[in-house]
Amino acid sequence: FLVTLVGDVEVATYRKDRNDHAEVSHSLKEDVERRDFTINSIAYDIKNNRCIDLNNGMEDLLCDKVLRFIENPELRIMEDPVRILRGIRFASQFNLTIEYETFYAMARHKELLNTIPRERICAEIKKAFRKPCAYKFLTILKELGMFRYIFPSILELEGIDGGKHHRETVFEHSLYAVKAIDNLSNWKLKLALLYHDCGKKYFEIEDGNYTFKNHHNAGLCDLGIDLLHGLKLSYSDFIYIRTLVASHMDSIESSKSIKKLCTKLYSADINIKDFIRLRYADKKANMARDNV
Numbered sequence: 372f373l374v375t376l377v378g379d380v381e382v383a384t385y386r387k388d389r390n391d392h393a394e395v396s397h398s399l400k401e402d403v404e405r406r407d408f409t410i411n412s413i414a415y416d417i418k419n420n421r422c423i424d425l426n427n428g429m430e431d432l433l434c435d436k437v438l439r440f441i442e443n444p445e446l447r448i449m450e451d452p453v454r455i456l457r458g459i460r461f462a463s464q465f466n467l468t469i470e471y472e473t474f475y476a477m478a479r480h481k482e483l484l485n486t487i488p489r490e491r492i493c494a495e496i497k498k499a500f501r502k503p504c505a506y507k508f509l510t511i512l513k514e515l516g517m518f519r520y521i522f523p524s525i526l527e528l529e530g531i532d533g534g535k536h537h538r539e540t541v542f543e544h545s546l547y548a549v550k551a552i553d554n555l556s557n558w559k560l561k562l563a564l565l566y567h568d569c570g571k572k573y574f575e576i577e578d579g580n581y582t583f584k585n586h587h588n589a590g591l592c593d594l595g596i597d598l599l600h601g602l603k604l605s606y607s608d609f610i611y612i613r614t615l616v617a618s619h620m621d622s623i624e625s626s627k628s629i630k631k632l633c634t635k636l637y638s639a640d641i642n643i644k645d646f647i648r649l650r651y652a653d654k655k656a657n658m659a660r661d662n663v
Contacts, residue, residue, distance in 0.1 A: 444476035452483035456495040463504035484520040500558035506550035524593035538658040547656035563615040614639035
């Protein structure tokens with residue numbers, strides 16, 4: 372198919388489905404019928420300056436604030452399972468409620484996430500985390516039971532007490548930390564915050580309390596499994612996230628410690644401001660301070 376990139380917009384020929392493949396079409400109706408969501412099937416007539424909305428996408432987007440698949444949700448997912456993540460991203464970004472049949476089709480077929488090339492999953496994560504909707508994206512993932520397919524090491528934090536200085540669990544704290552800087556577009560920093568306490572699952576209760584000494588290093592292997600192997604992040608992006616996670620407990624109380632930290636951050640091409648933002652979000656996510 373002819374696809375041309377105009378700025379950031381892909382311009383393509385009409386398509387229609389034919390058995391198990393797609394063919395060129397000369398009909399807008401045939402093209403929009405094979406789209407995923409109603410809100411993603413709204414056409415714009417440049418010549419006549421009007422919208423063409425054959426699937427009531429405008430009503431879903433602006434009036435009902437709902438996300439729904441076009442026609443059969445099961446079929447739409449089977450055609451391309453990455454639509455599950457794309458739908459969660461749309462619902463998060465545009466503050467939409469996922470329509471009942473769409474929601475439960477996503478839940479029923481969540482295991483299909485294992486069949487998607489990891490690079491495509493990573494692309495959806497980046498798109499969601501670049502917008503101020505990463506926290507909502509994560510909460511919907513959790514509601515649909517999908518953490519095990521994308522962020523398995525974070526799911527293992529569920530139910531772990533945050534310690535005597537926290538009212539929230541470690542899992543909740545990790546999500547709240549992302550929420551604290553969700554207005555930023557730095558997707559790598561948000562991933563670093565999601566994983567900054569992943570090592571706490573390796574510690575046990577002593578004298579009635581959890582002790583998490585050296586937890587910032589304990590979870591680095593899990594970080595590699597989830598992000599480098601699991602999501603196929605580039606090595607440079609992984610090193611950025613790994614370095615922030617490993618450094619988030621570093622002392623900044625003396626000029627010597629600050630110099631040592633700056634050297635470590637510089638080696639991973641990390642701006643000191645990102646480290647400060649990480650420390651801020653970590654503190655902001657502490658519910659014992661009544662500030663979430």
